[in-house]
Amino acid sequence: MKPEEKFRYLFGPVPSRRLGLSLGVDLNPAKVCTENCVFCQVGRTTELTVARKEWVPTAAVLAEFDRWAAARNPTDYVTLSGSGEPTMHAGFGEVLRHVKAAGPFKTALLSNGSLLWMPEVRREAAEADVVKVTLSAWDEASFARIHRPAEAVTFERLLAGERALREAFPGQLWVEVMLLPGYNDAPEQVKAIAELVKSLRAEAVHLNTTTRPAQAGVVVPRVPEAWLRTVAAWFSPVAEIPVFSGKAVSPVEMSDAGLIELLARHPLALEALAASGGAEVAAVEQRLAPLVAAGKLGIEAHDGVWMVRVVLA
Ligand code: SF4
Numbered sequence: 001m002k003p004e005e006k007f008r009y010l011f012g013p014v015p016s017r018r019l020g021l022s023l024g025v026d027l028n029p030a031k032v033c034t035e036n037c038v039f040c041q042v043g044r045t046t047e048l049t050v051a052r053k054e055w056v057p058t059a060a061v062l063a064e065f066d067r068w069a070a071a072r073n074p075t076d077y078v079t080l081s082g083s084g085e086p087t088m089h090a091g092f093g094e095v096l097r098h099v100k101a102a103g104p105f106k107t108a109l110l111s112n113g114s115l116l117w118m119p120e121v122r123r124e125a126a127e128a129d130v131v132k133v134t135l136s137a138w139d140e141a142s143f144a145r146i147h148r149p150a151e152a153v154t155f156e157r158l159l160a161g162e163r164a165l166r167e168a169f170p171g172q173l174w175v176e177v178m179l180l181p182g183y184n185d186a187p188e189q190v191k192a193i194a195e196l197v198k199s200l201r202a203e204a205v206h207l208n209t210t211t212r213p214a215q216a217g218v219v220v221p222r223v224p225e226a227w228l229r230t231v232a233a234w235f236s237p238v239a240e241i242p243v244f245s246g247k248a249v250s251p252v253e254m255s256d257a258g259l260i261e262l263l264a265r266h267p268l269a270l271e272a273l274a275a276s277g278g279a280e281v282a283a284v285e286q287r288l289a290p291l292v293a294a295g296k297l298g299i300e301a302h303d304g305v306w307m308v309r310v311v312l313a
Contacts, residue, residue, distance in 0.1 A: 009061045010068055011082065011261055013075045015272075019108055019130070023068070023075040025099075026082025027089035028055050034085045034114040036148040039178055039210050039220050041267055042083050043312070050115065050152045051088070058091035062098050069102050077130070081110035088115065093124025100127070108132065114153040116161030125165060132174040133162050135200070136184055138192035146183050159196065166200050175202040177239065179209050179223045179231075187231075194234045207232055207239040250279045252287045259288070260296060260310055267309035270299060 009026055016022035036045035078099045080086040099105050106129045113133035115121045125131050137143035143155035175197050179185045209223040232239040251273050274284040291297040298311045
């Protein structure tokens with residue numbers, strides 16, 4: 001069974017820079033989120049809200065997962081992530097518990113951290129083995145400029161929620177810092193973020209910049225790798241600059257639907273897409289050619305890197 005062909009709420013497994021092979025579970029319709037980040041690769045947020053509800057049917061998600069698990073497909077993690085903020089889904093804790101009860105699956109929650117000020121969200125988040133939160137700003141103004149959040153989402157709440165989670169969460173807390181040129185990459189800005197990150201006592205800090213073209217209507221270039229490596233040492237623990245793991249299904253063997261599904265949620269560098277599945281770049285280009293010719297995929301240069309992405313209608 002090729003999971004990418006059969007499912008609506010599951011995607012991948014995708015090569016995650018953080019988690020190895022990661023089966024994604026998408027609990028949000030595109031594009032419902034608490035934020036509208038300038039660097040978002042999913043697209044512009046069309047429903048900016050903090051409403052917590054069953055955005056997609058929990059029972060249907062669990063049924064898909066059971067079908068996937070029954071086929072004994074491999075994965076390192078089952079990860080709640082995808083088209084928006086997963087903690088907006090009122091049943092995300094139930095999904096985490098279900099996955100844990102189904103077998104020896106590790107679980108991860110990739111959250112922007114915006115709702116962790118709510119005790120019930122923190123309680124549910126603590127069901128995961130790994131919670132990755134974002135902290136890329138140092139005050140209200142920088143937070144608003146980068147993340148363009150819903151009105152109820154403030155930097156003060158974000159930081160308080162992430163700190164409160166740390167106090168109560170025995171699992172792995174990872175912090176992602178997204179650095180963007182002209183937004184938060186000046187030395188004093190990075191140092192201010194690093195100081196706040198330190199207060200979270202995270203098990204790991206991941207330093208990122210835009211590696212895929214943003215689709216949120218803002219052109220955001222990448223921070224040079226040399227600068228990332230320089231500032232990594234300012235964080236505690238020292239920040240990692242994640243790399244692709246190389247354990248995914250070869251893109252050459254994936255179906256058209258599977259490729260489109262994967263790239264809609266995760267536009268990837270051509271080389272990374274090839275490396276993730278152990279394929280040659282030329283073979284991947286050949287595989288993608290019919291989809292490019294049909295106008296379904298685009299391969300375009302982004303800051304010197306060839307990126308593959310779905311062409312939006
Ligand atoms: S990057 Fe994440 S938090 Fe920001 S708008 Fe996109 S989905 Fe929402």
